[in-house]
Amino acid sequence: MNFHATTAEVDLGALAFNYQQLRQLIPPSVKFLAVVKADAYGHGAIAVSRKLEELGTDFLGVASVPEGIELRQAGLDKPILILSGIYPEEVEEVLSHHLTPMVYRLDIAEALAAAARQRRTTIPIHIKVDTGMGRIGLLPEDTPAFVQRLQAFENLQIEGIASHLSTADEENPSFAEEQLKRFSRTIEEIKKVGITPRFYHVANSAALVNLSAANGTLVRPGIMLYGSYPAASLKPKIALRRVMSWKSRIADVKKVPAGNPISYGRTFVTQSTSLLAAIPVGYADGYSRLLSNRGEVLIKGKRAPVVGRVCMDWTMADVTAIPAVAAGDEVVLMGSQLGQEITAEEIGGWVGTISYEILCSVGRRVQRIYKG
């Protein structure tokens, strides 16, 4: 028997709903790249990508070549864009697995062109422009010359040009709009040197909802596919369904007297006779140690506070106020139970981070269960 007490249920029906919600925001002529990097934000890249291919996504987007290879080996056959770009050592694998790299370094472009020439093939690439994210990509002013140099490489096909927004989730659109302007100008400049890529793309989830001017000919949402909002201000603008529910089962319930210390470091001491539930989830599962004495879990539709330090494999919750709690009862760490809900955003708030990090952190030891 393969029993797992702590699981992450992944609702592929909710994923389909979110996909349709996002698809509706763009005209049919605009293509859709589903971002499935980081194991599909913790949801399981293979199962999620299979569903997205079935739903009709045009592209899949991953961060790295190994993530792309994992999908190819699982039989996914839509174009896969490597969002972060590649290293020279990865050129052969990019070609043999038909991956599409983002390119912003001349040496990489040269290596790709040489390998493609040797194989008597052409490789599609997307050029990355840094319009204000300050991360990877060519500066706008360097892009036309770069593109012009690439024209010498017959085996490279500039299929796309992309940029990334740093503030699309903020209510003040001014910097995002400035980035869009820089991006449009760059596209105009490269047209002047004779290149008109089929795809130009910049829209992440927030831009898709907030800035229709960002659509381009391809959009690249991630977080909203998984039912989470990059900012609370986006919630009234689009209905989404949570895809992941993170659950566990109480291993033991124990009545302890007042003055009883709980967990490492004795950071919590019971004030009165208390009922404590031991839950088999810890920071090795991605349940952050920062949730010590701070988080809450749902048991019988009620919120129970996490008491004491979260351990590698265990978390304790005070269930004194919840009637009839017993070993084996369901614990919802993230998700809903009898009308109560804990979201990834709320957990992020408790530990000073964003829902993205909460979702991506759900560990390998947590069994993913797919439904829908």
Ligand SMILES: Cc1ncc(COP(=O)(O)O)c(C=O)c1O
């Ligand atoms: C280059 C790129 N495009 C698109 C996305 C998707 O962003 P989001 O998950 O905010 O929709 C990401 C995610 O960080 C990214 O790095």
